Amino acid sequence: MTANITDIDTLIIGAGQAGIAMSEHLTRQDVPHLVLEKNRIAEAWRTARWDSLVANGPAWHDRFPGMTFPGADEDSFVPKDKVAEYFEAYVEKFNAPVRTGVEVYSAVKNEGADGFTVETSDGIFNAQRIVSATGAFQVPVIPAIAPEMPELYQIHSAQYRNPQQLPEGGVMVIGAGSSGVQIADELQRAGKNVFLSVGPHDRPPRSYRGRDFVWWLGVLGLWDAAANEPGKEHVTISVSGAHGGKTIDFRELANQGLNLVGRTESFNNGVVRFNNDLVRNIQAGDDNYLSLLKQADEYIAKNGLDLPEEPEAHQLLPDPECMTNPVLEMDLVEKGITTIIWATGFATDYSWLKVNAFDENNQPKHHRGVSSESGVYFLGLPWLSRRGSTFIWGVWHDAKYIADQIVIQRQYRQYSNKA
Structure with missing residues (x-):
């Protein structure tokens, strides 16, 4: 029996924001393509986030140019379910050729021929x-240092939904990027005794002088920075749209009742040890915060903008007890910790893509998404x-x-086919 084989110019794997954007642009340039998605459209927004999550950017900015968020105030932060609905509506608006429920098993370069053979649950492409x-x-x-303690309830932040899913007792949240801070704050507000392990981070103001930080990064040209600063490739950003959007202030969180500690170093017989870097990490975040305020002030003065002054934004709260007398080790049982939430990021999985497009660490080799393997492209990656x-x-x-690069390559191929 002959396998079902579908010929297609371009195959897009994934129907999240990256795949949908890719489909729109290929449609505009009349490039035949399909989008394959193993789950539903924008599945990560539906099921890989906690219940109260909202977008980290305001609705006027955190969207595609071709459509606004229906019914949303432009300065609001859209709930995750509405974000998923937005992408569904976008697919319908542009009639994107998305096939859901299709899992990709493998993609290999055709030997001695053009293109790739892609095996899926819906046949071969x-x-x-x-x-x-x-x-x-x-x-x-979840890092290898995670303790082997069956009595502890341990989950990744991707598995967290709400405070009610956790057992009674205190919680330790490891990682102080946007996810870790928002989850720790929500748990503390729900009455939990929460310890937050804080590593290096950038801490932009949510807004300053009447403008959201996304606006400031735009007019200052910082969104278009072409490369990360050396040594800051893995530094997280602490920003949130929760509660209408507020600047994350670790000193304020400590005054609110959160217990701040440094980076988690190790676990041994129920005792967790922390690096003595809490003050350094928070002060580096402060420097990042104050630097943006300074750049914004200079931009306003240089361009004669009439924006309200905000001198109080430059004033930092006094260091709380957890900074002046940092905790360097802690017995989990003594502190009543029954849950650890690991807000420690994600890894990529390209095991299905069997092509020569990866370095020795299995990371994509590419320039602006155009990979070292002709015909393979990457989209949606940081930087x-x-x-x-x-x-x-x-x-x-x-x-x-x-x-645009795909269209250029198609034009070259079309010319060679006439020879």
């Missing part, structure tokens, strides 16, 4: 090009082309560039 739009947040990572690459609007612009 012969594709001239492949765009991996699965993004960077695929496999939740793919700029600081804004992982944001909704940023991935749309990255997809436009990749679509």
Whole structure:
């Protein structure tokens, strides 16, 4: 029996924000393509986030250019379910050729021939090009230092939904990026005794002088920074749209009742040890925060903008007890800790993509998403082309560039076919 084989010019893997943006641009340029998604459209927004999550950027900014969020105030932070609905509506608006419920098993380069053979749960595809739009947040990572203590309830932040799912007792949240801080804050507000392990981070103001920080990064040209600063490749960003959008202030969180500790170093017989770096990490975040305020002030003065002054934004609260007398080790049982939430990021999984497009660490080799394997493209990765690459609007612009490269290659192939 002959296998069902579908010929297609470009096959996009993943129907999240990256895959949908890619499909829009290919549609505009009349490139035949399909989008394959193993779950539903924008599945990560539906089931891989906690219940109260909202977008980290305001509705006027954190969207595709072709459609606003229906019924949302432009300065509001859209709930996760509405974000998923937005992408569903976007697919319908542009009639994107998305096939859901299709899992990709493997993609290999055709030997001695053009294109790739892609095996899926819906048959075999012969594709001239492949765009991996699965993004960077695929496999939740829990570090090897995690204690082997059956009595502890341990989950990754991707598995957290709400305070009610946790057992009675205190909680330790490890990781102080946007996810870790918001989860720790929610748990503390729900009455939990919470310890938050704080590592290096950037801490932008939620807003300053009447403008959201996304606006400031835009006018200052910082969204378009083409490369990360050396040594800060893995530094997280602490920003939140929760509670209408507030600047994350670790001193304020400590005054609120959160217990702050440094980076988690090790576990041994129920005792957790922390690096003595809490003060250094918070002060580095302060420096990042104050630097943006300074750049904003200079921009306002240089361009004569009439924006309200905000001198109080430059004033930092006094260091709380947890900073002046940091905790360096803690007995989990004595402190009543029954849950650990690991907000420690994600790894990628390209085991299905069997091509020569990866380095020795199995990370994609590419320039602005164009990989070292001709015909293979990556989309949705951090710093793919700029600081804004992982944001909704940023991935749309990255997809436009990749679509242009695909069109260029198609034109070359069409010329050679006439020879």
